[in-house]
Amino acid sequence: MTAITPRSIPFFNYAGAFAAEEDTYIGIFRDILRRGAFIQQRDLVEFEARLAAYLGVNHAIGVGNATDGLLMAFRAAGIKPGDEVIFPSHTMVASPASAAQCGGVPVPVDCRDDHLIDPAAIERAITPRTRFLLPVHLNGRTCDMDAITAMAKQHNLTIIEDAAQGLGSKFRDRYAGTWGLAAAYSFYPAKILGCMGDGGAIVTNDAGIAHRIRLLRDHGRDEVGEVMMWGLNSRLDNLQAAILDHQFKDYQTIIDRRRTIASLYQQELGDVTQLTLPPAPGSDPDHYDTFQNYEIEADRRDELKAFLKDRDIGTLIQWGGKAVHQFHALGFKVSLPNTERMFQRCLMIPMNLTLSDEDARYVAGVIREFYGC
Numbered sequence: 001m002t003a004i005t006p007r008s009i010p011f012f013n014y015a016g017a018f019a020a021e022e023d024t025y026i027g028i029f030r031d032i033l034r035r036g037a038f039i040q041q042r043d044l045v046e047f048e049a050r051l052a053a054y055l056g057v058n059h060a061i062g063v064g065n066a067t068d069g070l071l072m073a074f075r076a077a078g079i080k081p082g083d084e085v086i087f088p089s090h091t092m093v094a095s096p097a098s099a100a101q102c103g104g105v106p107v108p109v110d111c112r113d114d115h116l117i118d119p120a121a122i123e124r125a126i127t128p129r130t131r132f133l134l135p136v137h138l139n140g141r142t143c144d145m146d147a148i149t150a151m152a153k154q155h156n157l158t159i160i161e162d163a164a165q166g167l168g169s170k171f172r173d174r175y176a177g178t179w180g181l182a183a184a185y186s187f188y189p190a191k192i193l194g195c196m197g198d199g200g201a202i203v204t205n206d207a208g209i210a211h212r213i214r215l216l217r218d219h220g221r222d223e224v225g226e227v228m229m230w231g232l233n234s235r236l237d238n239l240q241a242a243i244l245d246h247q248f249k250d251y252q253t254i255i256d257r258r259r260t261i262a263s264l265y266q267q268e269l270g271d272v273t274q275l276t277l278p279p280a281p282g283s284d285p286d287h288y289d290t291f292q293n294y295e296i297e298a299d300r301r302d303e304l305k306a307f308l309k310d311r312d313i314g315t316l317i318q319w320g321g322k323a324v325h326q327f328h329a330l331g332f333k334v335s336l337p338n339t340e341r342m343f344q345r346c347l348m349i350p351m352n353l354t355l356s357d358e359d360a361r362y363v364a365g366v367i368r369e370f371y372g373c
């Protein structure tokens with residue numbers, strides 16, 4: 001066996017993401033600052049147009065973050081106090097919080113083996129009070145939207161998609177975020193398209209929803225400043241929009257790179273029986289995954305995490321290691337066996353653009369060493 005030189009691999013390298021293109025970013029900052037173009041300027045409009053064109057939707061609206069985006073989508077869709085909203089408990093608390101903040105009643109359900117919402121679990125959770133389905137396209141993989149759309153039709157439910165992690169991923173050749181009445185994307189720095197602070201967008205094909213969200217994000221004001229409803233202050237900063245617009249021009253390259261890293265992990269770890277890897281790129285013709293995260297399941301997960309930390313390799317257990325229904329303060333009294341089992345075993349290993357092929361092989365090598373294979 002050849003000796004491998006130890007290296008330090010952070011889970012996410014925030015400074016590295018900037019350093020990789022420092023001069024370009026400084027150029028963007030200088031341009032915006034010299035123009036004094038901070039709020040709702042042409043850079044925002046250009047980014048919104050690019051996002052809408054990419055997804056093939058009628059409207060993309062930049063907002064302060066995905067959580068506000070979901071909240072505004074629920075409000076624009078007319079959520080009423082007591083409306084039940086079915087969501088997967090394996091998600092960030094932001095997903096159900098957006099509905100709860102509008103008086104909705106979040107109803108957590110179980111996930112499938114691919115860590116996404118289980119359509120059969122949705123079916124079991126539907127009651128006469130159910131009004132919304134909130135599928136979450138986690139880890140850069142799109143939910144089984146055929147089953148979910150069919151159920152929504154049958155029971156007359158509205159779909160709002162949490163596509164915070166799903167930009168660019170597809171199910172049956174259709175993008176995450178283009179199936180429901182509206183969808184939210186997040187541009188939080190560690191997201192696949194990440195800005196330098198908070199940012200998000202809502203997309204929809206519905207002109208009425210788009211109009212109401214444009215009002216809601218800017219204090220309920222229309223173009224001439226007339227207040228049409230109670231609103232929020234949740235705009236996407238122009239500077240962030242310019243940064244995003246720059247990154248988005250090369251978005252396919254970003255996706256390709258992540259899929260390459262996923263293939264590398266598959267190749268290096270596919271035979272390790274103690275692990276369950278995410279579906280490999282191209283292994284299922286229904287899914288086009290963008291690997292926002294590379295979330296594995298691992299035997300002796302906590303020991304593996306500590307072993308990797310000792311070797312200076314950063315990993316993360318999503319949402320602090322708990323599903324939403326497991327946070328006691330939120331008052332849920334359900335048990336969701338798949339989700340709970342998954343949270344004993346899940347671990348995200350490094351997946352980002354600052355990771356080289358050698359880095360990925362090194363991470364895989366240390367994992368193999370841990371299992372003695």
Ligand SMILES: *Cc1c(COP(=O)(O)O)cnc(C)c1O
Pocket residue numbers: 064065066067068091092094095136138162164165185186187188198199200
């Ligand atoms: C990041 C994330 C959010 C929240 O996005 P923000 O832009 O930080 O508000 C919501 N849902 C999921 C699944 C996320 O990963």
